[in-house]
Amino acid sequence: MAESDWGSQSTYGTGTGNPSPSPGDVKSRVQEAASKIGQSAASAVDSGRTTAAETLHSTAETLRSASERLPGGPKVRDFANRTADGLDRTVRYLRDTQASDMWTDIQEGAKARPVPFLVGAVAIGFVAGRLMRRG
Numbered sequence: 001m002a003e004s005d006w007g008s009q010s011t012y013g014t015g016t017g018n019p020s021p022s023p024g025d026v027k028s029r030v031q032e033a034a035s036k037i038g039q040s041a042a043s044a045v046d047s048g049r050t051t052a053a054e055t056l057h058s059t060a061e062t063l064r065s066a067s068e069r070l071p072g073g074p075k076v077r078d079f080a081n082r083t084a085d086g087l088d089r090t091v092r093y094l095r096d097t098q099a100s101d102m103w104t105d106i107q108e109g110a111k112a113r114p115v116p117f118l119v120g121a122v123a124i125g126f127v128a129g130r131l132m133r134r135g
Contacts, residue, residue, distance in 0.1 A: 045099035053094040060087035 021029075067080035097105070110117040 042099035042103075045102065049094045049099070053091045056087050056094070057091045060084040060091070063087070 061084075063080050063084040067077045067084070070076050070080060
């Protein structure tokens, strides 16, 4: 085949009347699909965050009420109450923050502290994998 023939043939079917999509078309389709996936994920997070907030609030209240009966004295009671306060801060964050803002916060935290972020992500993945294997 002559070198001039290479330019006229294409493996993308342009010679058959089915032009291949331009790189711009592919890029816009990928961006549109990613946007839909992102909106779907944000919607799922928004619906799940209310349930998570209620569960964490209940856990904080249970911890506070149990702190009086825990062995170990005032140090253990103080630790339990501080933990419950931390859970309450998390509850407020979940209730007051939209999924898109949470994603931005996660990205900023990962950039600011990449090693702890990666360690946490691995730990969460490990725990999630163990839980899925049991179920």
